[in-house]
Amino acid sequence: CGVFGVFNLPEASNLSYYGLHALQHRGEESSGICTVDTKNGKKFSYHRGMGLVKEVFDKEKLDMLAGDRAIGHVRYSTAGESKLANAQPLIFRYRDGDLAVATNGNIVNAPEIRHELEMQGSIFQTSSDTEVIAHLIARSPKDFETAAKEALQRIIGGFAFLIMTNDKLIVASDPNGLRPLVMGRIGDGFVFSSESCAFETIGAAYERDVQPGEMLIFDADGMREDRYAEVERRATCAMEYIYFARPDSDINGINIHSARKRMGRQLAIESFVDADIVTGVPDSSISAAIGYAEQTGIPYELGLIKNKYTGRTFIQPSQELREKGVKMKLSAVRKVVEGKRVVMIDDSIVRGTTSLRIVNLLREAGATEVHVRITSPPFKNPCYYGIDTPDRKELIASYRTVEEIRKQINADSLSFLSDEGFIDSVGGNDGAYNRGMCMACFNNDYPTPVNEESDKSCSC
Numbered sequence: 308c309g310v311f312g313v314f315n316l317p318e319a320s321n322l323s324y325y326g327l328h329a330l331q332h333r334g335e336e337s338s339g340i341c342t343v344d345t346k347n348g349k350k351f352s353y354h355r356g357m358g359l360v361k362e363v364f365d366k367e368k369l370d371m372l373a374g375d376r377a378i379g380h381v382r383y384s385t386a387g388e389s390k391l392a393n394a395q396p397l398i399f400r401y402r403d404g405d406l407a408v409a410t411n412g413n414i415v416n417a418p419e420i421r422h423e424l425e426m427q428g429s430i431f432q433t434s435s436d437t438e439v440i441a442h443l444i445a446r447s448p449k450d451f452e453t454a455a456k457e458a459l460q461r462i463i464g465g466f467a468f469l470i471m472t473n474d475k476l477i478v479a480s481d482p483n484g485l486r487p488l489v490m491g492r493i494g495d496g497f498v499f500s501s502e503s504c505a506f507e508t509i510g511a512a513y514e515r516d517v518q519p520g521e522m523l524i525f526d527a528d529g530m531r532e533d534r535y536a537e538v539e540r541r542a543t544c545a546m547e548y549i550y551f552a553r554p555d556s557d558i559n560g561i562n563i564h565s566a567r568k569r570m571g572r573q574l575a576i577e578s579f580v581d582a583d584i585v586t587g588v589p590d591s592s593i594s595a596a597i598g599y600a601e602q603t604g605i606p607y608e609l610g611l612i613k614n615k616y617t618g619r620t621f622i623q624p625s626q627e628l629r630e631k632g633v634k635m636k637l638s639a640v641r642k643v644v645e646g647k648r649v650v651m652i653d654d655s656i657v658r659g660t661t662s663l664r665i666v667n668l669l670r671e672a673g674a675t676e677v678h679v680r681i682t683s684p685p686f687k688n689p690c691y692y693g694i695d696t697p698d699r700k701e702l703i704a705s706y707r708t709v710e711e712i713r714k715q716i717n718a719d720s721l722s723f724l725s726d727e728g729f730i731d732s733v734g735g736n737d738g739a740y741n742r743g744m745c746m747a748c749f750n751n752d753y754p755t756p757v758n759e760e761s762d763k764s765c766s767c
C-alpha cells in the first residue's frame with residue numbers, strides 16, 4: 308500500500324490526489340482521502356472507493372474534501388479481503404470528534420490484540436488490522452498523543468502510520484523502519500509519503516526519511532519530534548529496493564533506479580552468460596537489465612513491452628486472474644528477439660508462474676536461448692510485514708533447488724543474485740547488519756518476533 312499526508316497546505320485534498328496517483332503502483336485496489344479543515348471548525352470530510360485514484364476521485368469529489376490537512380491511502384489486499392469496508396483511511400468517532408488512520412504495512416500481533424480487545428467488549432467493523440490501533444487509542448483514558456504513543460508501543464510489525472484527529476496529525480514508522488516513509492516541505496507546509504517520487508509530482512522538497520521508532524506530532528503549534536521506541540535494528544524492506552518502489556524514488560537516500568542498476572551489474576559479475584541481447588521484464592527490471600548490459604557489453608534491447616493499461620499482475624487477487632494478467636500485460640518484440648540468445652532479467656521469482664510465461668513468450672517469438680537472471684536471492688520465506696506473499700508451500704524456492712526451478716520455468720540457465728552481492732549493490736548504512744535491511748524472505752532472519760501460524764493478512 309501507499310500512504311500520503313498533508314499538513315498546513317491549502318487544497319490538501321488536491322495535493323493528496325496527485326501524491327496518491329504517484330503512489331498508484333503500490334496498490335490499485337482502493338483509494339481514499341480524509342481531510343480536516345482548520346479554517347472551518349476542524350471539520351472532517353472523507354471519500355473512499357474501490358479502484359484507481361483517478362477512478363475513485365473527480366473534481367467534484369475533491370472539492371467536497373475541503374481542508375488544509377489530509378491523509379490518503381492506496382491499497383492492495385494481500386491475504387486480506389478485497390472490499391470497500393477495508394478501504395482506507397479508516398474513520399472512527401473518537402471522543403467528541405473524529406479519528407482517521409492510514410497504514411502501509413502489517414501488524415504481526417494484530418490477531419492477539421484483537422482477540423484481547425474483543426474479549427473486553429470491542430466490536431470491530433473491518434477485517435483490517437489497522438483497526439487495532441484505532442481501538443487501542445480510543446480505549447485509553449489518556450490524551451490522544453499519549454494514547455497513540457502507548458498504542459504504537461504495543462504493536463509489533465512493519466508499518467508506516469498516518470493518524471489524524473480534528474486537532475492533530477501523527478506520523479510514525481515502525482521500530483525497524485521496515486516500511487518506507489518520507490517527509491517533504493512546501494513553504495510552511497509538510498507532506499508525507501511512502502515514496503519520494505510523489506514529491507516531484509507536487510513540487511515538494513524532500514526533507515528527510517521518517518526514522519524507525521519515530522513519531523512526529525503536528526498541530527496548531529507546528530511540528531514536535533518524539534520517539535516511541537529505540538532502534539535495535541534498522542531493517543528496511545529489501546523488496547522495496549528490488550521490486551516495490553518506483554525507480555525515481557529514494558529510500559534512505561539511495562535512489563532505486565541506481566540501486567537496481569548496481570544489482571544488474573553485480574549479477575553480470577556473478578553469473579555471466581554469453582548472449583546476443585539483454586532484456587528486462589518491465590517495469591521493475593529495466594534498470595537492472597541496463598546494468599547487466601553495461602557490465603557485460605551485451606546490448607540492452609526492448610525485448611518485452613508492457614501494456615501500461617493493465618495492472619501489476621501480482622496485485623490481482625486470484626491465481627486465475629494473475630495467470631490471465633500476464634498475457635494481457637506483456638508482449639515479446641518478435642523482430643528484436645527472433646534468432647537471438649536472450650538474457651532475461653527479472654526482479655524475483657515468487658510462485659514461478661510469471662517467469663515460465665515470459666520465457667515461453669520469448670521462445671514463441673523466436674528466441675533461440677533464454678537465460679534468466681534474477682536480481683534477488685531465492686525468495687524462500689513468507690513476509691509478515693505487508694508485502695504480498697503466498698504461504699511458504701507456494702514459494703517455489705522454498706521447496707525446489709535452482710536447477711529444479713530452471714526446469715520448471717523452461718529456461719536454458721537460471722541464476723539468482725547472492726545475498727552479499729545484493730546487500731552491497733544497494734549500499735549505504737556502512738557497518739550495519741545487512742546494511743540496515745530486512746532480508747527475511749531470503750534468509751529467514753526476521754527483525755521482529757513472528758508467528759508462523761499467525762495471519763499474514765495485511766491491512767493494505
Ligand code: 5GP
Nearest residue numbers: 621654655656657658659660661662694695
Ligand atoms: P511469480 O513468480 O509469483 O509468478 O511472480 C513474480 C513476479 O511478481 C515478480 O517478477 C514481480 O514482478 C512480482 N512480485 C515479486 N515479488 C512480489 C511481491 O512481494 N509482491 C508483489 N506484489 N509482487 C511481487
Ligand code: SF4
Nearest residue numbers: 544545690745747748
Ligand atoms: Fe521485505 Fe522480505 Fe522483509 Fe517482507 S520479509 S519486509 S518482503 S525483506
Ligand code: MG
Nearest residue numbers: 588591653654
Ligand atoms: Mg515482474
